[in-house]
Amino acid sequence: xxxxxxxxxxxxxxxxxxxxIVSSAPIVVKDDPTLMFINAGMAPFKDYFLGNKPAPxxxxxxxxKCLRVSGKHNDLEEVGYDTxxxxxxxxxxxxxxxxxxxxxxxxxxxELLTEVYQLPKDRLYVSVFEGDPSENLVKDQEAxxxxxxxxxxxxxxxxxxxxxxxxxxxxxxxxxxTEIHIxxxxxxxxxxxxxxxxxxxxxxxxxxxxxxxxxxxxRLADGRLVKLPAxxxxxxxxFERLCMAIQGKRSNYDTxxxxxxxxxxxxxxGVTYGDDEKKDIAxxxxxxxxxxxxxxxxxxxxxxNNKAGYVIRRILRRAVRYGFTFLDFKKPFLYKLTEVLAxxxxxxxxxxxxxxxxxxRVIEEEENAFLRTLENGLKRLDALEDTFKQQQNTIDxxxxxxxxxxxxxxxxxxALIAREKxxxxxxxxxxxEMEQQKNRSRNASATEQSDWVILQPDVVNEFIGYDCDTxxxxxxxxxxxxxxxxxxxxxxxxxxxxxxxxxxxxxxxxYLVSGDERVEVLDTKKENDLILxxxxxxxQNLEAGFSAEIDAERRNLIRKNHSATHLLHAALRTVLGDHxxxxxxxxxxxxxxxxxxxxxxxxxxxxxxxxHIVNERVRQAIPLDERRNVxxxxxxxxxxxxLFGEKYGDFVRVITFGSEYSVELCGGTHVHNTGNxxxxxxxxxxSVAAGVRRIEAVTATGAEEYMQQQLNELNAVREVLxxxxxxxxxxxxxxxxxxxxxxQLEQFELKQLGTLKDTLADKAQTIGEVKxxxxxxxxxxxxxxxxxxxDMRQVVENLxxxxxxxxxxxxxIAVMLSDNLVQxxxxxxxxxxxxxxxxxxxxxxxxPFYATAGGKxxxxxxxxxxxxxxxxxxxxxx
Ligand code: ATP
Ligand code: MG
Numbered sequence: 065x066x067x068x069x070x071x072x073x074x075x076x077x078x079x080x081x082x083x084x085i086v087s088s089a090p091i092v093v094k095d096d097p098t099l100m101f102i103n104a105g106m107a108p109f110k111d112y113f114l115g116n117k118p119a120p121x122x123x124x125x126x127x128x129k130c131l132r133v134s135g136k137h138n139d140l141e142e143v144g145y146d147t148x149x150x151x152x153x154x155x156x157x158x159x160x161x162x163x164x165x166x167x168x169x170x171x172x173x174x175e176l177l178t179e180v181y182q183l184p185k186d187r188l189y190v191s192v193f194e195g196d197p198s199e200n201l202v203k204d205q206e207a208x209x210x211x212x213x214x215x216x217x218x219x220x221x222x223x224x225x226x227x228x229x230x231x232x233x234x235x236x237x238x239x240x241x242t243e244i245h246i247x248x249x250x251x252x253x254x255x256x257x258x259x260x261x262x263x264x265x266x267x268x269x270x271x272x273x274x275x276x277x278x279x280x281x282x283r284l285a286d287g288r289l290v291k292l293p294a295x296x297x298x299x300x301x302x303f304e305r306l307c308m309a310i311q312g313k314r315s316n317y318d319t320x321x322x323x324x325x326x327x328x329x330x331x332x333x334g335v336t337y338g339d340d341e342k343k344d345i346a347x348x349x350x351x352x353x354x355x356x357x358x359x360x361x362x363x364x365x366x367x368x369n370n371k372a373g374y375v376i377r378r379i380l381r382r383a384v385r386y387g388f389t390f391l392d393f394k395k396p397f398l399y400k401l402t403e404v405l406a407x408x409x410x411x412x413x414x415x416x417x418x419x420x421x422x423x424x425r426v427i428e429e430e431e432n433a434f435l436r437t438l439e440n441g442l443k444r445l446d447a448l449e450d451t452f453k454q455q456q457n458t459i460d461x462x463x464x465x466x467x468x469x470x471x472x473x474x475x476x477x478x479a480l481i482a483r484e485k486x487x488x489x490x491x492x493x494x495x496x497e498m499e500q501q502k503n504r505s506r507n508a509s510a511t512e513q514s515d516w517v518i519l520q521p522d523v524v525n526e527f528i529g530y531d532c533d534t535x536x537x538x539x540x541x542x543x544x545x546x547x548x549x550x551x552x553x554x555x556x557x558x559x560x561x562x563x564x565x566x567x568x569x570x571x572x573x574x575y576l577v578s579g580d581e582r583v584e585v586l587d588t589k590k591e592n593d594l595i596l597x598x599x600x601x602x603x604q605n606l607e608a609g610f611s612a613e614i615d616a617e618r619r620n621l622i623r624k625n626h627s628a629t630h631l632l633h634a635a636l637r638t639v640l641g642d643h644x645x646x647x648x649x650x651x652x653x654x655x656x657x658x659x660x661x662x663x664x665x666x667x668x669x670x671x672x673x674x675x676h677i678v679n680e681r682v683r684q685a686i687p688l689d690e691r692r693n694v695x696x697x698x699x700x701x702x703x704x705x706x707l708f709g710e711k712y713g714d715f716v717r718v719i720t721f722g723s724e725y726s727v728e729l730c731g732g733t734h735v736h737n738t739g740n741x742x743x744x745x746x747x748x749x750x751s752v753a754a755g756v757r758r759i760e761a762v763t764a765t766g767a768e769e770y771m772q773q774q775l776n777e778l779n780a781v782r783e784v785l786x787x788x789x790x791x792x793x794x795x796x797x798x799x800x801x802x803x804x805x806x807x808q809l810e811q812f813e814l815k816q817l818g819t820l821k822d823t824l825a826d827k828a829q830t831i832g833e834v835k836x837x838x839x840x841x842x843x844x845x846x847x848x849x850x851x852x853x854x855d856m857r858q859v860v861e862n863l864x865x866x867x868x869x870x871x872x873x874x875x876x877i878a879v880m881l882s883d884n885l886v887q888x889x890x891x892x893x894x895x896x897x898x899x900x901x902x903x904x905x906x907x908x909x910x911x912p913f914y915a916t917a918g919g920k921x922x923x924x925x926x927x928x929x930x931x932x933x934x935x936x937x938x939x940x941x942x
Contacts, residue, residue: 067307067321068411070181071127071156074301077176078125078158081168088413090363091129091152092372095566095590098233100372101131101360105157106232106277106298111592112161113237113279115293117524119161127154127303127412129359134375136233144349144386147268147315151379152356154303162294169276169297170210173244177274181310187247189263191221193228193240199289201229204240207278211242218260227264230277230298235285237292241277245270246309273309274301284515317348325351328404333391346390353383354401361423362415366647366753367430377430381472384434389480396431399424419645422661422755429754434472441471445481452487461493468494469501512546519606520558525595529561529572530690530733533619537576537612542602552586554596561614562597564590568649568657569626569732571598574614578603585612619733621653621764624741627688627734628678628763629656630719631744634726635677636660636759639670647756651732655747655762662757666749671759678744681725685739689720704729743767817848821855828860832940834885838866838932840925846871846916853880853914864891864936866900868928875904875925877917886912891939899935903927 065073075085089108093099099107105128112119131152133140139149160169177183190211195203203222211220223243231238247259248269262270279296281289307319317326329347330337337347357380361367367377380398387393402424406417416423444467445459452459459482467473479489520540528535537557545552555576562585565571571588576597587598603610629651636644640662648659666674693715694702704718704727719730721738735741745767748760762770778791787794820841828835837856843849849869856865857880865880877900879893886892893915901907906919 065181065310067303067319070307070310071154071303071412073180074156074176074306075125075127077172077180078123081123081158081172083123083125083158084121086124086126088126088128088154091131091359092363092365096592098235100134100375102128103130103132103135103137104128104232105130105155105300106159106237106279109159109161109298110232110236113292113296113298114282115522116593122161122163123159124161125156125158127156129363129413130155131356131360133356133379136231140379140382143352144345146266147317147348148271148302148305148308150304150316150352150355152352152359156301156303156306158297158299160297162296165295165297166206166276166278167210169278169299170207170242171214173274173276173299174214177244181306183246183309185215187259188215189219189221189245189247189260190215191223191228191243191245191263193242194222194224196225196229199225201225201240201289204228204242204278207240207242221260221263223264230275231283235283237279237281237296237298238283238289239278239280241275243272243276244274245272248309248312248314269314271305272302273305274299285513286515317351322348322351324404324408325354325401328401329391332397332400333387333393335391343390346386349386350383350391350398350401353379354398354405357383357398357427358402358405358416358423359413361426362413362419364647366426366756368753380427380430381434382474384431385438385472385474385477388435388438389477394435396428396435398431399428402427419661421643422645425663425755426753437471438473441467441473442481444471445478445485449485449487452485457487459487459489461490461495461497464489464491464494465497465501468498514544514546516541516543523558525556525593526559527561527563527595528559529563529614530692532561533616534611534613535559535561537610538608539603539606539610542606550600553599553602554589554591555599555602556594556596557610557612560595560597560612562588562595562612563614563619563733564588564595566590567730567732568629569622569651570653572614572619574612576603577611577613578605578608585614618653621766622651623733623735624763625653625656625766626651626730626732627721627738628682628741628744628761629658630721630726630728630730630734631678631681631738631741632656632658632674632759632761633660633728634721635674635681636662638677639674640666648752654766655760657758657760659752659756659758661755663755665751666757666759671746671749674759675744675746681721682738682741682744684722685737686721686725688734688736688738689723690734691718691720694718699729703727740764743771745770813844813848817843817852817855821852821859824852824856824865825860828863831936833862833889834864834936834940835860835862836864836866836933836936838864838929838936840868840929843869843871846876849876849878849916853878856880857882866896866928866932868904868925870922870925873922875906875919875922877901877904877908877919877925877928879915881913883913896935896939900928900931903931 079085089102091102093101102108111117129152132138133151140151142149143151178185192208193204195201208220228241230241245263247254259270277298279298280292282292283289304316304321307321308316311319313319316322326337326347329350335343337344357376360376365372365376367373367380383398387397402420406420410417448463459478464475464478467478468475475494482489518541523540525540537559540556540558542553542555545554562572562574563569565588573587574585576583576585581604583599583601583603585597585599589596589598629649633646643661645661647661650657696716699716699718702718716729717731718727719734720727742764744761744763746759746761747770750758752758782788782791785791785794824837824839827839828837849867853865853867857863861882862885863882867878869876877897879897881891881893892912894909894912897908897915897917901917901919904919904924905921906917908917909915
């Protein structure tokens with residue numbers, strides 16, 4: 065059975081058990097501060113478990129893209145070394161939201177594995193939660209008894225909290241679980257060692273394939289467990305491991321999920337997979353990581369220097385590094401793999417194939433940048449090699465950390481290079497530096513979040529800000545958040561006009577008013593579906609009725625900018641082409657910023673055209689067509705843009721300004737009519753990342769102010785130039801005049817220099833065999849001083865020339881000697897100029913025949929000629 069069939073059989077099976085089959089949510093998480101990436105199939109459904117939102121269907125099944133490289137579930141360091149942990153993997157899952165429970169879940173799991181997939185029963189083991197007195201949790205007898213009817217009792221193992229009590233993160237839904245493990249070893253091995261003893265013992269052929277979690281609790285921030293309002297089933301089966309089991313392979317990488325990638329990489333590297341363990345690891349790392357990198361980028365997360373973006377960058381760099389070190393890939397290579405992957409996954413995850421060009425560009429650019437950094441790091445290591453040799457052939461911890469921090473060299477890479485050079489690395493010194501940095505960042509970002517205080521349970525917060533600027537409201541829950549120097553409160557209201565920051569639009573500010581008290585709302589943010597009003601203090605009476613009032617004037621400006629962003633998006637596609645896709649945006653009261661995929665600078669003429677199209681739409685005063693709660697499929701039919709990034713169950717809002725022109729999915733606030741935008745003006749175009757451009761623009765009063773500023777500037781220029789028309793012509797003429805004048809000045813100065821040369825030659829006095837010229841001169845540049853000295857050398861023999869000049873307000877001295885004086889008499893211009901420079905409080909040097917000095921004291925120049933005469937006298941007198 066190939067992997068596509070295995071996946072389909074899973075979905076078909078649960079469809080036959082009345083589950084609704086949905087597609088994977090994007091792997092990148094929006095609007096949840098506790099999670100950057102989906103790390104389990106249940107994560108997109110968190111709100112259903114917590115009771116924040118009703119599930120649209122009580123039974124759901126899907127395959128979900130997951131990533132486990134940060135937070136509670138982090139498998140990154142295992143990946144490549146073992147054969148069954150990945151960064152990105154697919155989790156097959158079936159869910160019951162307050163519907164069926166343990167009996168159905170376990171019986172179906174067994175039926176699917178042993179009857180549909182025909183996995184041999186004598187290779188399967190299951191584990192059951194043994195209970196935990198410290199948390200007051202009892203043994204899961206119910207699960208035990210259900211298993212007993214299907215599987216021999218000696219194959220049911222009891223497990224501790226670590227393995228059999230599943231938690232998504234530090235807080236959130238959780239509960240006891242029962243895992244299914246499979247023993248894939250050969251018969252002789254199985255006869256020799258009982259598989260039972262290898263379960264949960266990191267054996268590569270005795271692995272967990274499926275976990276059935278019975279969600280009953282919610283873990284609070286203070287560590288307490290509280291019962292959830294209803295009981296749910298959450299199951300997760302590792303797709304790649306299942307394929308290994310069904311296809312009878314010994315490694316996930318030997319299945320058809322990974323083989324196309326593995327073979328491609330091996331061919332590129334000119335090696336055979338399976339020949340050399342080190343190279344095999346590198347190949348596995350790359351085959352694994354390219355999946356994580358490609359799908360996160362396709363789902364909207366660009367690599368960057370912080371948060372989720374940094375996680376992607378780190379995975380990418382890990383892949384590059386393994387290729388660089390073990391497979392000799394010195395040029396970008398990862399980006400080439402995306403094509404293989406896109407073809408392979410087009411039928412389940414079409415988002416990659418649809419954005420292939422873009423994803424490739426981003427990856428290639430990142431690879432290029434990192435390879436450059438690697439090279440610089442290697443140079444740095446080379447440059448310091450002598451230092452390392454002097455410190456007992458050791459790369460010190462500080463340098464190792466610098467390499468890690470600035471050049472992205474993990475310790476193992478530094479150690480590897482060190483070994484090649486016969487050096488050691490001070491690993492404990494490195495660890496110390498690392499710890500120090502961690503402490504620094506921990507101190508900077510430590511926040512402490514207390515648990516919610518629930519005032520009104522079961523009240524759902526309702527957003528009414530599309531229609532109203534104020535509303536009556538009650539607080540339904542609140543909590544305190546303490547950061548380093550401040551403490552703030554998060555308040556959730558039963559109904560609110562406050563828009564929470566999302567989709568690029570900033571959060572509203574305003575007031576909660578009750579009687580005489582006005583509590584300022586500093587910002588509004590979202591956490592899943594909760595709207596958090598952020599305040600510096602709590603209202604005196606938390607139970608009171610409030611009037612929630614947004615800053616309506618500010619919101620009106622935001623509306624204009626948001627609608628203008630939609631018009632801009634459409635105009636970009638008209639002018640630049642359909643490859644333009646939104647990559648990010650910011651909509652505030654002051655400005656709008658739109659990032660989009662496009663591979664070249666947007667030319668001025670194109671910008672003018674885009675601006676013109678948008679302003680045409682503004683003048684056409686197109687009315688807003690807003691549709692709320694549209695199911696995704698219907699939205700697609702309407703032709704809405706930006707369909708990536710939505711997950712099943714989201715009912716979307718469709719914003720249309722002219723059904724032929726702009727149809728977008730958007731939760732933001734908009735003008736009722738494009739005419740309200742007033743005027744649209746682009747104020748900047750730039751690059752933000754490989755293949756991503758940014759346009760900044762202003763509207764309405766912002767645009768008016770911007771244009772006024774530009775005009776003021778122009779008027780100021782008019783006034784200075786004293787012309788009303790053809791200003792650019794006037795400036796151009798001025799520049800031409802200036803050039804001509806400069807040329808004249810140059811010629812004049814050269815002529816003067818000629819005259820000066822003659823005058824100086826006449827002033828030469830003879831001292832012994834030497835002709836001495838020591839003079840104060842007037843020159844406008846150091847170049848002329850040099851030219852004069854070299855010209856004099858051509859016309860006067862036995863020359864000792866000493867010139868003192870003030871150039872650009874600074875004193876300068878030049879000494880020029882004829883060659884024979886240097887060679888025969890041992891005279892030295894450098895020494896002489898240093899002696900004379902004392903007069904001007906300065907110093908200098910040069911060659912034996914020509915030297916110059918600068919100084920601080922212009923007044924000292926006067927004394928230089930006399931001093932020069934003395935100096936030459938004394939040299940000649942010996
Ligand atoms: P393990 O102990 O093997 O790391 P787990 O207990 O962390 O697994 P769960 O959180 O229960 O796994 O996830 C459910 C299923 O997802 C597992 O049974 C396994 O098949 C699969 N799985 C978990 N982590 C990974 C991973 N990093 N790569 C591939 N599959 C995984
Ligand atoms: Mg794990």
